[in-house]
Amino acid sequence: MYDVIVIGGGPAGLSAALVLGRQRRDVLLIDGGAPRNAPASEMHMYLSRDGFDPARLLALGRDELSAYPSVEVRPGTVTGAHGTLDDFTIDLDGGTSERARRIVLATGQVDEPYPIEGLAERFGRSVFHCPFCHGWETRGMTLAVLAREPREAMLALYVADRFSDDVVLCTNGPLELPAEIAARLDDRGVPAIDAPITRVTGDPGALELHFADGRTLARDGIYHRAPTRQHAHLAAKLGCEILDDGTVRVDERQQTTVPGVAAAGDTAKLPAVPDAVTLVSLGAADGVRAAVYVDGDLFRSGLGLTPA
Template structure:
């Protein structure tokens, strides 16, 4: 079946990409595997009009609003293969169906790779988080930690004190130099060099971390910058170029979210190091506008 645009990924960027195309009365299909990156979070914060909603509520409302446009279809499913076909593209779904489109928008996101520390993943998105702007306020200025996972963790440690007294856990790998030590001290950040070996607390809550020297430090929240990888291989199959981002590879896009393959657009966390609902929606909108204008020959 042929569509003008297929959007792969029906989270914030993908649904936002479909909206301008729907309003231009273009025939659009959104295919979604149902695994939004923030599905572990109890609530989402910082997006005007929906601050404090659950991720599921936000997506349900967005899907409903998009469904009121008759030229748009939404399909649950997993795309396994993508290739150029004629003047457009062909997609193969996990159930064997084949679909075609003149343009593709990839909004499939990334997968987070966390350190292998007991208790960490179980609390991911709740009391173990990555973004102080998204989650910091809810810790009520309690004691906070930053777990070093890479060099960019230093930037995180300098940000977090605005949300509570902060300890930087260097983990024996990302030791601050003299200048960084001075900057951390100016922000009131304590440096802890004994490794975190376990995250502790009831259920998915957090009471603190256990260190390799046997001590336990009380914390209200722990910030971690995970490494990321593309959630699927579709862009690679199509031949799209990647650049190395601060946490993992990112699809190379221009201001209208065009990838290096003509007719293929990308939006959301797969192509941006800055991750938030607001930024994903903005990027998706630009991708939708870019795809529409390309159909007009712009």
């Protein structure tokens, strides 16, 4: 039986395994090899690695884990999980299973862009989800912002305030905006097109949005906060509470509502936080935080003490 099984080999999972390995815990990390930011060639706001290749970061992380003999990294997919504190079992796609005293879920989320022809294949390259991650690189560009909800329209205001004087809000169909937001869009000179979008064509820096009414719009880039879903449903199978937005509920120690199960990265969040933050640096920090408290929990348990 392992001390901890970490499910997910992104920044959160690798960071958790690193902390636990350094504390001489027996750790199994299962990596399905499908990171959320796979389409991106750069990551940002990670100190000393701004503009770094995210795939390279993960490769370096796996190399660092090899220094700790008690940490095993295994490719594969976890198909099921069950059990209780001190005796969890995970099922793997090859028909095998493994047991652990604790579990750290770091499986992340999956972006699901609007079903518009040409949109998904450009996601992460010329269709951007986050102005913190991509804003600097899109400064001065002509930009479109796709939004189907009033709160998403705020993204158009933010981009117009920070990065571009030429922003068009595209609602992909009629959208009634609160008067306050509509007034601010008008003040910022952000026009809105409510015709449905039929397809997106072109290369980065030379995109074209095609509308159902025959209009086209040339843009250098597009912002689109795509809907998301959990990459895996293991938290629900373990009985963890799932918040209304689909993320896993955790507390300040990254612990879920199931004793012995922690969750880190954008798969989880505090209930008071509006959205799961998708920055690589924060995912890594969540993994560290989860591992520190998991290790402390194991330590107290080994002494026969009640949980902190």
